[in-house]
Every structure is written in structure tokens, then in C-alpha cells.
Amino acid sequence: MLSIKKLRDDLDNVKKGLALRNLDLSFEPWIEADLRQREIKQEVETLKHRRNQASQEIPQLKKAKKPVETLINEMKTVSKKISEYEHTLKKIESENEDFLLRIPNLPHASVPVGKSEADNQEIRQWGKPPAFSFEPKSHWDIGEALGILDFERGAKIAGARFVLYRGLGARLERALINYMLDVHTASGRYQEMLPPVIVNRDSMTGTGQLPKFEEDLFHLKDNDYLLIPTGEVPLTNIHADEILAESDLPLSYAAHTLCFRREAGSYGQDTRGLIRQHQFNKVELVKFCPPAQSYALLETLLGDAELILQKLGLPYRVVSLCTGDLGFTAAKTYDIEVWVPSQAKYREISSCSNFEDFQARRAKIRYRTEAGKIQHVHTINGSGLAVGRTVVAILENMQQADGSILIPEVLQPYMGGLEKIASI
RNA sequence: GGAGAGGUGGCUGAGCGGUCGAAAGCGGCGGUCUUGAAAACCGUUGAACUGAAAGGUUCCCAGGGUUCGAAUCCCUGCCUCUCCGCCA
Numbered sequence: 001m002l003s004i005k006k007l008r009d010d011l012d013n014v015k016k017g018l019a020l021r022n023l024d025l026s027f028e029p030w031i032e033a034d035l036r037q038r039e040i041k042q043e044v045e046t047l048k049h050r051r052n053q054a055s056q057e058i059p060q061l062k063k064a065k066k067p068v069e070t071l072i073n074e075m076k077t078v079s080k081k082i083s084e085y086e087h088t089l090k091k092i093e094s095e096n097e098d099f100l101l102r103i104p105n106l107p108h109a110s111v112p113v114g115k116s117e118a119d120n121q122e123i124r125q126w127g128k129p130p131a132f133s134f135e136p137k138s139h140w141d142i143g144e145a146l147g148i149l150d151f152e153r154g155a156k157i158a159g160a161r162f163v164l165y166r167g168l169g170a171r172l173e174r175a176l177i178n179y180m181l182d183v184h185t186a187s188g189r190y191q192e193m194l195p196p197v198i199v200n201r202d203s204m205t206g207t208g209q210l211p212k213f214e215e216d217l218f219h220l221k222d223n224d225y226l227l228i229p230t231g232e233v234p235l236t237n238i239h240a241d242e243i244l245a246e247s248d249l250p251l252s253y254a255a256h257t258l259c260f261r262r263e264a265g266s267y268g269q270d271t272r273g274l275i276r277q278h279q280f281n282k283v284e285l286v287k288f289c290p291p292a293q294s295y296a297l298l299e300t301l302l303g304d305a306e307l308i309l310q311k312l313g314l315p316y317r318v319v320s321l322c323t324g325d326l327g328f329t330a331a332k333t334y335d336i337e338v339w340v341p342s343q344a345k346y347r348e349i350s351s352c353s354n355f356e357d358f359q360a361r362r363a364k365i366r367y368r369t370e371a372g373k374i375q376h377v378h379t380i381n382g383s384g385l386a387v388g389r390t391v392v393a394i395l396e397n398m399q400q401a402d403g404s405i406l407i408p409e410v411l412q413p414y415m416g417g418l419e420k421i422a423s424i
Numbered sequence: 425g426g427a428g429a430g431g432u433g434g435c436u437g438a439g440c441g442g443u444c445g446a447a448a449g450c451g452g453c454g455g456u457c458u459u460g461a462a463a464a465c466c467g468u469u470g471a472a473c474u475g476a477a478a479g480g481u482u483c484c485c486a487g488g489g490u491u492c493g494a495a496u497c498c499c500u501g502c503c504u505c506u507c508c509g510c511c512a
Binding site for chain 1: 434442443453470471473474480481482491492493
């Protein structure tokens with residue numbers, strides 16, 4: 001959520017920022033409603049002031065054995081008016097709130113300006129795409145041939161975009177989760193968490209999935225619970241409605257969670273394979289910090305995610321999303337894209353963003369400065385990494401002519417010392 | 425799932441329907457004292473909105489209701505605890 005002060009005092013710059021996102025919102029109705037809201041509020045407050053005064057006078061008059069009938073009758077009218085005004089006020093306030101909750105964050109000055117994905121800016125590449133002496137196979141062909149991925153049975157059990165990992169496939173997924181968490185939590189860089197993967201509406205609103213993106217979420221209707229699309233939701237909301245101490249910042253959390261996405265609107269995209277599943281594993285990194293540190297810490301967090309790929313020996317590049325491709329809540333985002341040989345393309349495996357105070361304002365995550373001032377923290381998060389897609393990258397980049405897969409050295413201890421996965 | 429108890433400030437914990445944002449204690453902060461610290465004593469100590477300020481409004485889990493007036497009464501929901509049942 002943007003600061004209402006900014007909207008009132010600096011609307012031109014807000015509009016400019018939104019224009020960079022290809023967004024042209026009409027603010028006129030809101031401006032009017034906002035004025036009206038403040039007017040009514042003042043009116044209500046004046047009436048309430050009178051009522052409060054009377055509430056003190058009445059007992060005094062009673063004590064002095066003076067008549068109170070007139071005053072009470074007068075207050076009856078006042079109270080009636082108050083509740084009428086409040087009814088209107090509530091309606092306007094919730095409409096205004098809803099409008100604000102649907103405005104995206106503004107891009108940071110360092111974000112490249114552009115219309116679409118095509119304008120994203122490559123920051124760096126790491127590693128070289130492997131050269132194969134044969135036509136590299138897709139990970140689903142490899143996985144099925146090795147008997148470690150079973151898409152047919154995944155579909156039978158649940159439906160399209162679900163997979164059954166078997167044997168060493170399941171082991172590999174688990175190995176990656178453990179490896180990633182071990183690296184991130186080494187020497188206390190991130191505190192490990194294991195949060196709920198089902199959350200309430202407040203949490204989803206706090207991190208920005210609601211109210212706008214409800215159709216992307218799985219919904220448990222009986223009790224209005226929602227399945228998280230990313231670990232960012234429970235991790236960020238850990239500190240919702242809290243005032244943190246500056247001396248405790250920055251806070252860094254890492255967690256493995258399942259993630260669930262409806263993938264409404266992505267029909268026809270990545271219909272085969274692990275890339276786009278309704279349910280997947282992810283290790284998420286989240287930081288809370290004072291505003292002055294957030295851009296430096298975004299780089300740190302990005303580096304932490306990159307480290308995993310480096311240690312696994314998987315070629316990747318880092319891309320800075322342009323203003324037109326930025327997610328709803330982000331002020332700045334780096335995507336890490338890993339090389340996928342069968343597609344001869346880099347594909348997203350991590351997204352690292354600085355939300356500035358956008359989520360903190362929604363979720364009411366604040367901190368007290370050393371000077372005693374209370375202000376919103378900045379939140380930063382990123383995948384470290386999407387586990388299923390890491391499996392994709394390993395299967396495809398490490399594939400051998402004989403159909404086997406070499407297991408990255410750092411992962412071997414997590415695979416019981418196994419050096420490769422081969423069909424028996 | 426059944427029966428009961430309860431949700432008050434950083435914590436513990438008072439609070440008759442009417443000067444209650446809320447006693448008291450602890451903790452925190454500032455000071456006196458001290459070479460320093462502890463102890464003792466004194467003072468101070470929630471948040472949001474609004475206003476240049478003075479001030480005003482709101483918040484005692486959440487949402488409704490009763491009332492001139494609600495932390496206090498009623499209803500609903502959520503959460504916590506105890507007992508029973510079931511259960512990984």
C-alpha cells in the first residue's frame with residue numbers, strides 16, 4: 001500500500017510511477033471520496049466531542065440533583081446523528097481502503113524503464129551453458145526414463161500440473177531442500193522457520209496477494225483459509241502488527257514451504273514438466289530492515305540465492321525487471337534465471353525483491369528507531385531457490401550421453417554419497 | 425466433537441454502566457546518591473488519525489446490539505486454557 005500522505009501531497013509523482021508500469025488510474029473519484037471522508041470524520045468528531053462532554057455533565061448534574069432530561073433528550077438526537085454519519089463514513093472508508101489496496105507499488109529509481117519482459121536488463125551471467133555432443137533431452141523425458149518423475153500418476157492422483165516424484169527423484173528434491181537450508185542458515189545468517197502453509201485473509205492482504213489476486217490462490221472454503229503461493233506470505237506476516245526494536249534489525253528468515261498456485265490464466269504455458277506445477281517446494285528468504293539498508297540488503301539476499309546455483313554448478317544469469325514487468329508489490333526485482341538446455345533458454349528460478357514499506361504498511365510491521373520514532377520497516381525477499389525448477393536444471397544440465405545424471409558434488413552427501421542417477 | 429473458564433498497556437494484574445487510556449506491581453528510560461555498580465528515592469514510560477500549536481477523536485480480542493453514556497450489559501465470531509471423546 002502506498003502512503004496516503006503521498007497520494008494526497010504528491011499525486012503527480014505517483015501517477016508518473018504508475019505510468020512507468022503502463023498503468024493509468026483515474027484518481028478523481030478517490031480524491032473526492034477522500035475529501036468527503038475527512039469532512040464527515042470531522043463532523044462526527046465534533047459530535048462525539050459534545051457527547052463526551054455531556055457524559056461528564058450528566059452525572060455531575062445528577063449529583064447536584066439538577067434536572068437532566070433536556071440534556072439527555074438532546075444527546076439522543078446527537079447519538080442518532082453520530083450513528084448515521086458513522087454508517088456513511090464506514091462505507092466510504094472501506095471503499096477508499098479497497099482502492100488503495102489495489103494500487104501497486106512504485107518502481108525504484110534504479111529500475112530500468114520498459115514496457116515488457118523484453119526490456120528487462122541483464123545484469124550478469126555466471127557459468128557457461130554446457131556443450132552437449134548430443135541433443136539434450138527435456139527433464140521430463142530424462143525423469144521418466146530414469147523412473148524418478150511420474151507425471152502420469154501425478155495426474156491420476158490429483159490432476160494436471162501435479163507430479164509424483166519416485167525413488168531418487170524424491171530423494172533429490174529432499175536433498176536440495178536440506179542443502180539450501182543448511183547453506184542459508186550456516187553461521188546464523190538466516191534463522192530457520194517452518195511456518196503454516198495455510199493462512200487467513202489478513203496475511204494474504206498483508207503481503208499483497210489480496211484483494212487483487214484471489215483467482216491465483218487455492219481457497220479452503222469451509223473456513224476461509226487460503227493456501228500460500230509462496231513462503232513470503234507466512235514469513236513476512238510473522239511480524240504483522242508488531243513494533244520491532246531497531247537493535248533487532250535486520251531480521252533474516254529462511255524457510256522451506258510447499259507453495260500452491262492455481263495458475264489461472266497460464267493455460268498452455270509449460271504444460272509439461274516440473275516448471276509450472278500447482279504444488280511445489282520452495283526455500284524462501286525474507287529480511288526486515290530499516291529503510292536505509294534495504295537496497296544494500298537486496299543485493300546481499302540476491303547473492304545468497306546465487307550462491308546456491310554457484311555451488312551446484314548451474315549456469316544462470318541475473319536480470320533486473322523493467323518497470324513494466326515488475327510485480328504488484330515490488331519496488332525493484334532481480335530475477336535469477338537458470339539455463340534450461342532443452343529450451344536453450346534461461347528460465348526464472350528465483351525472484352528477489354525489495355518491497356520498501358509497501359508490505360510493511362499493509363501488514364503494519366514497524367520498528368522503533370534508536371531515537372524513539374516509530375516507522376515502517378522495509379521488507380525484502382527472494383527464493384533461495386524454487387526447488388522443482390532446480391531439479392529441472394540439474395536433470396537437464398547434468399545429463400550424460402548414456403541418459404544418466406551427474407549429481408553435483410555438494411549434493412552428494414545429501415544423496416547418501418551417490419555420484420550419479422542412472423537407470424538400472 | 426461435548427462440557428466449562430477466560431481474552432485489559434512490554435509483562436503480571438485491578439477495574440461499581442458515568443471525569444477510565446484505564447489502579448498497582450514488574451520491566452524500560454531519565455535523574456538524585458555512588459569512584460563505578462547495586463540498592464534506595466524522585467520523575468517518566470502505548471498506538472493511530474487530525475491539527476502550526478493548544479487540543480480533538482479513536483483503540484481494553486474482532487464485529488454487531490442495548491443505553492444520553494460501555495473495558496464494564498447482550499449477541500456472534502476468533503483465539504487461549506481446563507476436563508472428556510477422537511486422533512498423527
